[in-house]
Amino acid sequence: MSAVLNRLYWDLCGYLRPMLKRVLKFSKILAGNYSKNSMFQSVTAIFMFGSLLCFFVVMGSSYFYMFPSSEKVVETNRSRDGNSISKECNVFDGKWVVDGSYPLYNASDCPFIERGFDCLANGRKDNEYQKWRWKPKNCEIPRFDVGAVLKYLRGKRVVFVGDSLSRTQWESMVCMLMSGVEDKRFVYEANGNEITKQIRHLSVRFETFAFTVEFYRSVFLVQPGPAPKHSPKRVKNVLRLDQMDDLNKEWIDSDILIFNSGHWWTPTKLFELGWYFQNGGRMKLGMPISNGFKIALATWQSWVENEVNPNKTRVFFRTFESSHWSSGSRQNCKVTMQPSLKVKGKQKSSISDAIIKAVNNVSIPVTLLHVTPMGAFRSDAHVGSWSDNPSVPDCSHWCLPGVPDMWNELVFSFLLSQ
Numbered sequence: 001m002s003a004v005l006n007r008l009y010w011d012l013c014g015y016l017r018p019m020l021k022r023v024l025k026f027s028k029i030l031a032g033n034y035s036k037n038s039m040f041q042s043v044t045a046i047f048m049f050g051s052l053l054c055f056f057v058v059m060g061s062s063y064f065y066m067f068p069s070s071e072k073v074v075e076t077n078r079s080r081d082g083n084s085i086s087k088e089c090n091v092f093d094g095k096w097v098v099d100g101s102y103p104l105y106n107a108s109d110c111p112f113i114e115r116g117f118d119c120l121a122n123g124r125k126d127n128e129y130q131k132w133r134w135k136p137k138n139c140e141i142p143r144f145d146v147g148a149v150l151k152y153l154r155g156k157r158v159v160f161v162g163d164s165l166s167r168t169q170w171e172s173m174v175c176m177l178m179s180g181v182e183d184k185r186f187v188y189e190a191n192g193n194e195i196t197k198q199i200r201h202l203s204v205r206f207e208t209f210a211f212t213v214e215f216y217r218s219v220f221l222v223q224p225g226p227a228p229k230h231s232p233k234r235v236k237n238v239l240r241l242d243q244m245d246d247l248n249k250e251w252i253d254s255d256i257l258i259f260n261s262g263h264w265w266t267p268t269k270l271f272e273l274g275w276y277f278q279n280g281g282r283m284k285l286g287m288p289i290s291n292g293f294k295i296a297l298a299t300w301q302s303w304v305e306n307e308v309n310p311n312k313t314r315v316f317f318r319t320f321e322s323s324h325w326s327s328g329s330r331q332n333c334k335v336t337m338q339p340s341l342k343v344k345g346k347q348k349s350s351i352s353d354a355i356i357k358a359v360n361n362v363s364i365p366v367t368l369l370h371v372t373p374m375g376a377f378r379s380d381a382h383v384g385s386w387s388d389n390p391s392v393p394d395c396s397h398w399c400l401p402g403v404p405d406m407w408n409e410l411v412f413s414f415l416l417s418q
């Protein structure tokens with residue numbers, strides 16, 4: 001909280017102080033010319049008074065910023081009761097507001113957060129980044145009601161498919177749900193697996209409530225394979241853009257199915273490691289990544305349309321999760337203390353645009369989780385150097401508790417408002 005005050009003071013008074021200093025300097029010259037001490041003193045007094053006034057204005061206004069009038073709090077509280085979000089409201093258009101009731105769980109009570117995402121345990125000192133809530137412009141996201149969600153999920157199977165950002169959302173969901181389970185011994189990984197970066201399937205069973213929350217690692221969603229014979233030397237592996245990942249059979253029989261893909265569709269993760277595209281049985285060595293991604297999404301679309309039973313399975317697709325590498329370099333990761341006020345174009349992403357197009361074109365209902373704009377503000381919430389490997393800074397993944405909890409609050413509000 002003191003950091004917020006401090007920052008407000010410098011933001012607002014930073015403009016005034018140089019001006020006042022200039023007045024003071026000018027007055028010194030005057031005082032020298034006329035040897036009139038009294039005038040010099042009075043201008044000094046004005047400077048002091050200005051600074052003091054500024055200080056009080058900032059303290060006063062920040063008080064109202066931190067503690068909005070009690071009337072407002074009650075109103076906010078009331079409208080967050082109930083479980084519906086209106087169809088007219090675009091929940092992805094909004095801003096982050098301070099909310100002291102966050103975070104939703106304590107990381108040390110949840111064994112399913114991987115060490116790399118538990119920033120406080122890895123030495124991060126400030127915890128203000130955990131105290132923000134997403135506030136859509138024209139409505140409220142219902143308050144997370146763990147009892148209602150546990151009840152809703154009874155007997156169901158939740159499946160996340162995607163890259164490590166999906167694993168983060170999976171960990172976040174497990175921990176959010178665990179906060180409502182009294183005897184935590186009845187929550188366990190079904191195969192006794194440790195959570196590791198390469199593992200292809202993780203399944204946490206909530207025995208008392210008879211449901212599972214699972215994660216399948218499939219960073220491209222389509223099928224990887226070996227390079228065909230007689231390929232150029234640089235080709236080590238191929239991505240078969242027209243075939244879903246072989247794991248897809250295991251995703252079909254789910255009740256809630258949440259996809260993502262995006263962070264691996266880059267030259268450094270594909271071409272530079274010897275991965276090239278194959279489509280219709282033919283190598284496509286010159287195909288740009290953006291085209292490859294669109295073909296993969298079309299493959300996903302026809303898979304959803306042909307394999308998923310919309311009467312049983314609720315499908316979501318999450319858009320690109322903003323990263324905050326400064327000057328585009330993977331070396332420059334500066335995690336801020338506060339969310340940024342300017343999103344500097346990060347609210348848009350060509351990957352998200354392709355996903356939105358694909359999702360809107362599917363013939364069965366698929367819910368878009370358009371997290372790109374909300375993540376764009378959160379330069380304060382990345383893992384940074386508070387990971388399990390501090391020598392590799394990380395401005396792509398998020399600390400837990402943190403931003404992915406909000407993605408899950410959105411999922412739950414979509415599910416429970418049905």
Ligand SMILES: *[C@@H]1O[C@H](CO)[C@@H](O)[C@H](O)[C@H]1NC(C)=O
Nearest residue numbers: 073074076077078080081143
């Ligand atoms: C806000 O709502 C929660 C849950 O419904 C309740 O426990 C709390 O007392 C409410 N707070 C106020 C200020 O009304």
Ligand SMILES: *[C@@H]1O[C@H](CO)[C@@H](O)[C@H](O)[C@H]1NC(C)=O
Nearest residue numbers: 103105106107108109120127
């Ligand atoms: C989380 O739980 C641990 C152990 O129970 C406790 O020491 C710590 O203070 C808690 N943290 C917060 C933020 O409540």
Ligand SMILES: *[C@@H]1O[C@H](CO)[C@@H](O)[C@H](O)[C@H]1NC(C)=O
Nearest residue numbers: 306307308309310311312364
């Ligand atoms: C879904 O339910 C509707 C109405 O009950 C039914 O007409 C349709 O055949 C069902 N679709 C599938 C794929 O089971």
Ligand SMILES: *[C@@H]1O[C@H](CO)[C@@H](O)[C@H](O)[C@H]1NC(C)=O
Nearest residue numbers: 298301305357358361362363
């Ligand atoms: C939309 O889907 C149809 C198949 O259902 C496909 O032929 C068409 O190319 C798709 N359009 C876009 C813009 O992806």
